[in-house]
Amino acid sequence: TKNNVDIGSIFGLDVGGTLSKLVYFEKSSPHSNSHTSPFLDSRRRQNSDIPTFPTSPQTSPKNPPSEPRSKDTSNLPPPSPTHNHPLKRINSLNSLHRHSHRAALDEFYKFANEHNTFGQSGIKEPHLSFQSRSLGGSFHFIHFETRHMPSAIDLISENGLAQNIKNMGCTGGGAHKYSEMWRSRVNINMIKQAEMASLVAGIEFVLKSLVGECFTFKPQRSPVTSSSSSPRKITEEEWSRKVQRDSIRDRTTYPYIVVSIGTGVSFIRVDGPGPSQFERVTGSTIGGGTYWGLCRLLTDCETFSDVLQLAEMGDSGKVDMLVKDIYGTNPEALRKLKLPGNIVASSFGKLATKNNPSDGIDQKDLARAILMMTTNNIAHIAYLTARLYKTSRIYFIGNFLRHNNVSCQRLSYSIDYWSNGTVEGLFLEHEGYLGALGAFLLGQE
Ligand code: ADP
Incomplete structure (x- = not known):
């Protein structure tokens, strides 16, 4: 098996x-230790067997099923030919696997499947793994901090995990920066894919292949009509019910807008299922x-998850200037303005008016205010972009x-608020991995 054949x-x-x-990607085999998954290949939809996904994005299913859910699919129809997608090209991968160099691959799978953390910052997210019946295998997801790239490559090298693996679909700015390091240390050639094309390929794949992927937030209760016959105002606090959005209409209408919130933010319009039918x-x-x-500067938190937890406890109202801080609470004045009094007029604006800006303010309030400032700005550009391109x-x-969750709920609430319920903010369970998934799929050419 160690005869240096490209697998x-x-x-x-x-x-x-x-x-x-x-x-x-782990090609199914009798030996493979396949993970179970809360997601299903979409063709299971026809058996109306839509699984429920955990109610909050950060929790994995409490009792994962003991059997892979995408079993017993032999009587289902063949894959839909309706979309032009890299999925088709995966067949070439299957044939490579068929002439099995299985043992070399199994060494990697065994190592990767047995661990949930790797090196200084590597984390596997088993609750996101899913089996794809159409591709004949399962996908697994790991992330690590880019600054640890040299040690990630060392880990692969030291454990002999890259034997016979010659190519890797790769995207993002670092695809260029680290290309030579991968080649010289583990002899893996990066097949570079454009960043936006990879993102869109990943999104199209999960939207069309997976049930349980897409969700939004809705109010806990539906609006009821009050005695004065005006609809009861839904507050943001009530906007916290996670609901699945897997309808066929949602997956087949174009254009739609993708807002990719990474280190910076990109707004992409997707016009159709084809490989270049999109524009940033x-x-x-x-x-x-x-x-x-900013949180690293203004708080003592050392990790991203610590600062999110801190922000959850904070009160941005201590820092932000609200409309009512400027206008007072006179209902007549607010009615003319057509804005509610408790909406933010100026992020951090309250600090500009105080003698001592830090009086009565904790790190948690600052963390919350930075989170809300970032989120509100993105929500507004997203809403205007959706209006510009007439998409819902x-x-x-x-x-x-x-x-x-704080940002997801705010995004969902404010898109609904500003659009009067005509535009919906949607979220994907594999939110951070769509570019990597797309780079894999496009790299199968
Ligand atoms: P990029 O490709 O630009 O690195 P990502 O989609 O991976 O973008 O998002 C990076 C952002 O995700 C960070 O700027 C930060 O806001 C957030 N983030 C989530 N988890 C972490 C983490 N463990 N360490 C650092 N940032 C994190």
Whole structure:
């Protein structure tokens, strides 16, 4: 098995400014230790067997099923030919595997499947693994900090994990920066894919192949009519019910907008299922890197998850200037303004008016205010972009949203609020891995 034969690419790597995301594809075999998954190949939909997904993005299923859910699919129809997608090319990967160099691959799978953490910052997310019946294998997801790239390559090299693996689909800025390092240390050639094309390929794949992938937030209760016959105002606090959005209409209408919130933010309009039917229409420099960078400056938190937890407890109202801070609470004045009094007029604006800006303010309030400032800005550009291109769907993705319910709910609430319920903010369970997944799929050519 160690005869140095190329066994094809099993990796998709997305090297971002902050995080690197690695997808590995595990071809099904009697020996493979396949993970179970809450997701289903979409053709199971026809058996109306739509699984429920955990109610919050940060929790994995409490009792994962003991059997892979995509079993017993022999009587289902063949894959739909309706879309022009890299999925078709995966057949070449299958044939490479068929002439099996299985043992070399199994060494990698055994190592990767047995661990949930790797090196200094590597984390596998088993609750995101899924089996794809159409591709005949399962996908697994790992991320690590990009600054640890040299030790990630060392880990692969020292454990002899790259034997016979010659190519790797790769995207993100670091695909260029680290290309030579991968080649010289582990003899893996990066098949570079354009960043936006990879993202869109990944999104199209999960939207069309997976049930349980897409969700949004809705109010806990539906609006009821009050005695004065005006609809009861839904508050943001009530906007917290996670609901699945897997309808056929949602997956087949174009255009839609993708808002990729990584270190910076990209706004992409997707016009159709084809490989180049999209355009990056704008961007914002105020993104996840801004949030995390400012929090590192203004709080003592050492990790991204610590600062998110801190922000959850904070009160941004101590820092932000609200409309009512300027206008007072006179209902007549607010009615003329057509804005509610408790909406933010100026992020951090309250600090400009105080004698001592830090009086009565904790790190948690600052963390919350930075989070809300970043999120509100993105929500507004997203809403205007959706209006400009006359679409009712906005998908928010990127690792800024990882375990970040506060921002997801705010995005969902404010898109609904500003659009009067005509535009919906949507989220994907594999939010941070779509570029890596797309780079893998495009790399199968
Ligand atoms: P990029 O490809 O630009 O690195 P990502 O989609 O991976 O973008 O998102 C990076 C952002 O995700 C960071 O700026 C930060 O806001 C957030 N983030 C989530 N988890 C982490 C983490 N463990 N370490 C640092 N940032 C994280």
